[in-house]
Amino acid sequence: MITSVLPGFMELLPAEQILFNHFLNIIRTAYEKHGFIPLDTPAIERAEVLLAKAGGETEKQIYRFTKGDNDLALRFDLTVPLARYVSEHVNELSFPFRRYHIAKVYRGERPQKGRFREFYQCDIDIVGRDKLSFVNDAEILAVIYSVFNDLGLPKFQIRISNRKLVQGLLENLKLEKIAVEVMRVIDKVDKISENEFKKSLVDLGIKEETIKQIQSFIGIKGHGEQVKQALESLNIKNQTFQAGWAELREVLNNVRFLGVPESAYSLDLAIARGLDYYTGTIYETVLTDYQGLGSICSGGRYDSLVENYSEQKFPGVGISIGLTRLFSQLRELDLIKLGASSPARVIVLPFDESAAPSALEIGSKLRKKGISTEIYFEAGKFKNKLSYANKLGIQYAVIVGEDEIKGRFWTLKDMINGQQEKLSEKELLKKITASEAGNR
Amino acid sequence: MITSVLPGFMELLPAEQILFNHFLNIIRTAYEKHGFIPLDTPAIERAEVLLAKAGGETEKQIYRFTKGDNDLALRFDLTVPLARYVSEHVNELSFPFRRYHIAKVYRGERPQKGRFREFYQCDIDIVGRDKLSFVNDAEILAVIYSVFNDLGLPKFQIRISNRKLVQGLLENLKLEKIAVEVMRVIDKVDKISENEFKKSLVDLGIKEETIKQIQSFIGIKGHGEQVKQALESLNIKNQTFQAGWAELREVLNNVRFLGVPESAYSLDLAIARGLDYYTGTIYETVLTDYQGLGSICSGGRYDSLVENYSEQKFPGVGISIGLTRLFSQLRELDLIKLGASSPARVIVLPFDESAAPSALEIGSKLRKKGISTEIYFEAGKFKNKLSYANKLGIQYAVIVGEDEIKGRFWTLKDMINGQQEKLSEKELLKKITASEAGNR
Numbered sequence: 105m106i107t108s109v110l111p112g113f114m115e116l117l118p119a120e121q122i123l124f125n126h127f128l129n130i131i132r133t134a135y136e137k138h139g140f141i142p143l144d145t146p147a148i149e150r151a152e153v154l155l156a157k158a159g160g161e162t163e164k165q166i167y168r169f170t171k172g173d174n175d176l177a178l179r180f181d182l183t184v185p186l187a188r189y190v191s192e193h194v195n196e197l198s199f200p201f202r203r204y205h206i207a208k209v210y211r212g213e214r215p216q217k218g219r220f221r222e223f224y225q226c227d228i229d230i231v232g233r234d235k236l237s238f239v240n241d242a243e244i245l246a247v248i249y250s251v252f253n254d255l256g257l258p259k260f261q262i263r264i265s266n267r268k269l270v271q272g273l274l275e276n277l278k279l280e281k282i283a284v285e286v287m288r289v290i291d292k293v294d295k296i297s298e299n300e301f302k303k304s305l306v307d308l309g310i311k312e313e314t315i316k317q318i319q320s321f322i323g324i325k326g327h328g329e330q331v332k333q334a335l336e337s338l339n340i341k342n343q344t345f346q347a348g349w350a351e352l353r354e355v356l357n358n359v360r361f362l363g364v365p366e367s368a369y370s371l372d373l374a375i376a377r378g379l380d381y382y383t384g385t386i387y388e389t390v391l392t393d394y395q396g397l398g399s400i401c402s403g404g405r406y407d408s409l410v411e412n413y414s415e416q417k418f419p420g421v422g423i424s425i426g427l428t429r430l431f432s433q434l435r436e437l438d439l440i441k442l443g444a445s446s447p448a449r450v451i452v453l454p455f456d457e458s459a460a461p462s463a464l465e466i467g468s469k470l471r472k473k474g475i476s477t478e479i480y481f482e483a484g485k486f487k488n489k490l491s492y493a494n495k496l497g498i499q500y501a502v503i504v505g506e507d508e509i510k511g512r513f514w515t516l517k518d519m520i521n522g523q524q525e526k527l528s529e530k531e532l533l534k535k536i537t538a539s540e541a542g543n544r
Numbered sequence: 545m546i547t548s549v550l551p552g553f554m555e556l557l558p559a560e561q562i563l564f565n566h567f568l569n570i571i572r573t574a575y576e577k578h579g580f581i582p583l584d585t586p587a588i589e590r591a592e593v594l595l596a597k598a599g600g601e602t603e604k605q606i607y608r609f610t611k612g613d614n615d616l617a618l619r620f621d622l623t624v625p626l627a628r629y630v631s632e633h634v635n636e637l638s639f640p641f642r643r644y645h646i647a648k649v650y651r652g653e654r655p656q657k658g659r660f661r662e663f664y665q666c667d668i669d670i671v672g673r674d675k676l677s678f679v680n681d682a683e684i685l686a687v688i689y690s691v692f693n694d695l696g697l698p699k700f701q702i703r704i705s706n707r708k709l710v711q712g713l714l715e716n717l718k719l720e721k722i723a724v725e726v727m728r729v730i731d732k733v734d735k736i737s738e739n740e741f742k743k744s745l746v747d748l749g750i751k752e753e754t755i756k757q758i759q760s761f762i763g764i765k766g767h768g769e770q771v772k773q774a775l776e777s778l779n780i781k782n783q784t785f786q787a788g789w790a791e792l793r794e795v796l797n798n799v800r801f802l803g804v805p806e807s808a809y810s811l812d813l814a815i816a817r818g819l820d821y822y823t824g825t826i827y828e829t830v831l832t833d834y835q836g837l838g839s840i841c842s843g844g845r846y847d848s849l850v851e852n853y854s855e856q857k858f859p860g861v862g863i864s865i866g867l868t869r870l871f872s873q874l875r876e877l878d879l880i881k882l883g884a885s886s887p888a889r890v891i892v893l894p895f896d897e898s899a900a901p902s903a904l905e906i907g908s909k910l911r912k913k914g915i916s917t918e919i920y921f922e923a924g925k926f927k928n929k930l931s932y933a934n935k936l937g938i939q940y941a942v943i944v945g946e947d948e949i950k951g952r953f954w955t956l957k958d959m960i961n962g963q964q965e966k967l968s969e970k971e972l973l974k975k976i977t978a979s980e981a982g983n984r
Contacts, residue, residue: 105592107632110614113586115629117636118643121582137911139888139918142561146553146662147587147648148607152545167588167616169609171652174550176607189555192547196557198885198935200922203558208587212611222586232922239900239921246908361904363912445638448579460679464801468686471577472803478579481679482640482672495638 112213112221114428118445119497124431127255128206131226131425134251135204138243140228143203145185147210151177153188165211178210182227182424187410190231190418199233200240220428229422231409236419238351241385241405242358244421248389248401249364251425258439259392260400263372266352267382267404270373272345273321273338277314286310287376290322294374294395322374328356331371351384351405383407387423397433401425444497448478450536451498453489455505463504466514466529470502473537493519500536552653552661554868558885559937564871567695568646571666571865574691575644578683580668583643585625587650591617593628605651618650622667622864627850630671630858639673640680660868669862671849676859678791681825681845682798684861688829688841689804691865698879699832700840703812706792707822707844710813712785713761713778717754726750727816730762734814734835762814768796771811791824791845815839823847827863837873841865884937888918890976891938893929895945903944906954906969910942913977933959940976 109115116124136142151168154177167178179185182205190201206226213219228247230240245262252260270290274283289304296304305315324334335349352371359369377386384405391397403423410418434440450470454463460481467479478498480489493501503515503524513526516535527535549555556564576582591608594617607618619625622645630641646666653659668687670680685702692700710730714723729744736744745755764774775789792811799809817826824845831837843863850858874880890910894903900921907919918938920929933941943955943964954972957964967975 105596106590107593107628109586109632110588110590110616113588115585117633118581118583121584124584125582136887137914137916139886139891139916141558141886142565143558144561144564145555146549148550148553148650148662150546150550153547156545167609167611169607171607176550188547192549193557198932202886202918210588222588235922237921237923239904242904243919243921250911358900358904361901361908363905363908446579446581446642447576451579460798461801464679464682464798465803468801468803471690474577476577476579478642479683481677481683482675483677492638 110221112215112219114220114223114432119442120435122444122447123440123442124427127427127431128224128226130254131251131427132204132206134247134254135206135226135228138202138228138247138250140202140204143186143189143205144207145179145182145189145205147178147208148176149179149185149188151175154179154184157184162211165213167210167212180211181209182207182225183229183409183422186227186229186231187418191410194233194416199231200236201231202228203231204228218429218432220432223426223428226425226427227422229409229420231418231420234417234419236421238354238385239358241351241355241421242362244385244403244423245355245359245369245387246362246364248387248423249368252389252401253368257391257434258394260368261390261392262369262401263375263388263390263399264352264355264369265371265373265375265386266348266384267377267386268344268348268351268384269335270321270376272340272342272348273318275342275344276340277317279310279314282308284380286318290318290374290376293322324373325370327366327370348384355385377402377404381406385421394437394439397430400430444499446478446496446498448476448496448498449540450475450477450500450502451493451496452477452479452502452504453486453493454480455486455503457483459504459506459509462509463502466502466504466532469529469533470536473533475536475540490517490519500539502532550661552655552659554660554663554872559882560875562884562887563880563882564867567867567871568664568666570694571691571867572644572646574687574694575646575666575668578642578668578687578690580642580644583626583629583645584647585619585622585629585645587618587648588616589619589625589628591615594619594624597624602651605653607650607652620651621649622647622665623669623849623862626667626669626671627858631850634673634856639671640676641671642668643671644668658869658872660872663866663868666865666867667862669849669860671858671860674857674859676861678794678825679798681791681795681861682802684825684843684863685795685799685809685827686802686804688827688863689808692829692841693808697831697874698834700808701830701832702809702841703815703828703830703839704792704795704809705811705813705815705826706788706795706824707817707826708784708788708791708824709775710761710816712780712782712788713758715782715784716780717757719750719754722748724820726758730758730814730816733762764813765810767806767810788824795825817842817844821846825861834877834879837870840870840873884939886918886936886938888916888936888938889980890915890917890940890942891933891936892917892919892942892944893926893933894920895926895943897923899944899946899949902949903942906942906944906972909969909973910976913973915976915980930957930959940979942972 166180208222209225210222212221248262274280279286285308293301302315375388382404386404388399389401401423405421407419408417409420452463452467454460463479467477470477501517514532516527517524606620609616648662649665650662652661688702714720725748733741742755815828822844826844828839829841841863845861847859848857849860892903892907894900903919907917910917941957953966956967
């Protein structure tokens with residue numbers, strides 16, 4: 105029988121899993137700190153609901169099956185379930201509805217490096233009923249900043265634009281009929297050469313002169329006045345462009361007050377986010393020194409979340425972090441270091457069976473103080489017990505033998521520097537509690 | 545289009561979800577405090593692996609499907625994936641391997657009250673290589689106690705027995721050939737009348753005299769000396785019975801040192817745990833005043849975890865909490881109270897658009913202190929803003945208007961008692977930080 109994990113599925117060893125969970129926890133904490141409400145929906149939905157808007161690729165990738173008379177499928181993202189949830193519970197929710205959802209999604213695509221068939225998405229969305237202030241778009245930017253700052257990853261930059269700007273440009277260039285195709289090319293600009301970029305546009309029937317205008321448009325990047333002047337010099341007057349610029353200004357004006365340093369984000373007209381879905385603000389996030397990874401956190405504003413299930417308009421803005429892929433990339437680039445293979449800070453090692461009661465007692469007291477503690481019960485050479493503790497990377501070993509029991513003290517061994525000391529119970533609890541507090 | 549959640553799937557509203565997550569978090573914290581390592585395996589496995597040992601019911605209930613050439617299925621528990629993981633990673637793990645796994649599992653059974661097709665299991669297991677000390681069985685009992693104590697549920701009792709005792713009795717009564725059938729009847733003793741119980745045994749061809757012996761055996765409950773005498777008076781000498789009694793004594797002798805009060809557990813020979821799987825210690829947990837709910841946390845010791853995939857022996861001991869079902873039962877009995885519909889402790893309410901920058905600034909400062917804070921950006925009457933805060937159950941509102949901005953103070957409204965006070969920034973941060981610390 106094949107007992108290996110299925111290809112395209114991530115399965116981690118303890119030290120990796122602990123680090124992965126640490127990341128999940130930081131993201132969850134950042135989302136909650138910004139007042140987002142947890143949501144958890146079933147992984148299985150009606151296939152009809154999931155596929156209501158989905159295109160060809162999704163239909164190919166989706167895990168679909170029947171059970172009894174039901175045509176079912178596994179969710180391939182967390183946005184469609186959110187739309188279903190909002191339309192189902194609209195009268196029980198308060199709007200704006202700010203939710204986060206951290207869960208696995210499923211896409212049965214061809215396995216390839218860095219692609220997973222089951223992966224965690226960490227999403228937030230703010231969904232309004234009929235309308236939603238653009239200040240929310242500034243706040244989403246602040247959440248992205250907070251998350252990646254808290255994760256302690258290498259230098260990152262958030263790129264922001266507004267879909268209406270590029271749409272306005274394309275209207276101005278009379279290219280609105282092939283807008284989707286052009287945006288798909290723009291989306292790739294960082295991944296292809298200048299010649300390939302030009303050729304892709306020529307293939308769409310676009311003239312040399314017009315291509316130059318597109319190139320100078322997507323070359324606009326930076327901050328404040330500088331960008332403002334560049335945009336104004338384009339001299340685009342149509343309503344779409346002007347609306348996009350007004351929305352973007354509102355975001356940029358407000359984000360200043362949210363404690364996000366200017367160095368953390370930049371206006372970048374080259375981001376287009378291929379999806380039809382977005383209608384306003386769009387975000388991408390890159391690790392500045394590892395841009396080949398692509399965007400590690402993307403999202404944007406949409407006019408209506410649930411247009412497939414509801415007549416009412418639910419405008420929203422949100423982002424998604426694909427943590428499984430990001431984690432795998434960071435590991436591969438050796439940008440994150442593994443720590444211990446156990447959550448335990450302390451392991452209690454009885455010398456032999458007669459020390460078991462004392463070992464249980466001190467272990468129990470440590471746990472009551474909230475200290476993660478393992479008590480080792482197996483028989484065997486003491487050397488093997490220390491080696492077990494070492495393999496798990498547990499910092500402190502409390503050694504309990506005949507001397508300790510007779511002398512009413514505990515031997516504490518720091519497994520990192522090898523130092524041993526004899527401590528009273530009070531001293532032991534104090535020392536480890538203090539060390540624990542320092543670790544938080 | 546039907547947008548309701550599928551029958552048999554739990555979907556929660558914000559206040560319920562926050563409470564559910566709170567429970568999950570308490571369980572996770574208790575497991576980690578006892579030094580259990582997190583594990584996360586794919587929800588999709590090879591059908592062949594999942595069904596290697598499974599019987600008829602499981603085959604009927606499993607969600608099975610093909611994708612490409614792969615015969616796949618959704619996991620129906622967390623034990624089979626653990627067995628697969630251990631057999632796959634045996635050389636990379638340290639034994640005893642103590643893992644916890646909190647995740648959803650899937651069983652497509654006929655929907656009925658209190659049964660779910662997707663539900664959370666919260667499992668811990670300690671898995672040894674070749675051997676595993678029975679002190680671990682005492683520790684598992686201490687974890688059960690810790691979890692339910694921390695959850696703050698109504699009075700509960702852990703029932704413990706050892707499978708070998710009932711097996712030894714049945715050997716003694718020459719009933720070993722129908723042992724599985726008899727244990728299935730014993731398992732039901734709390735749910736059926738005495739007459740039904742007797743009839744079930746008579747139907748198995750068991751004599752009146754023998755039934756009396758079974759009845760007096762399963763009537764043995766309690767603690768220490770009392771149980772010891774009752775067991776000895778049975779005068780069962782076979783090896784199975786004696787081994788079971790020795791194992792059980794070791795568990796009971798050690799659990800005393802782990803800080804578990806005697807009132808929290810009881811020896812109870814009526815628990816048999818229908819599954820063939822268990823071979824030693826068995827646990828059940830009931831809410832003392834709501835025994836109709838059945839066992840809310842069960843488990844036991846098994847001789848070998850991975851016998852289907854490996855030649856080597858991996859004895860283990862573990863438990864499982866089915867949180868989805870338990871939560872639904874507690875809600876139904878009104879034993880748990882819902883709290884707020886948002887994780888936010890503070891909401892910042894700007895009077896109008898001109899107050900937005902100040903609102904963003906103070907909101908951002910609160911978040912930097914780790915206080916979960918929502919900032920309300922939507923236009924509209926102030927009354928509606930307060931009503932939104934009230935609906936979400938957020939305790940503190942920071943009101944920002946013209947007076948506040950001019951006078952350089954903040955108005956803090958306690959939404960619970962309605963009191964308002966004017967505070968400097970320093971006073972505000974101090975007050976809310978202190979209140980937050982008190983809440984932890």
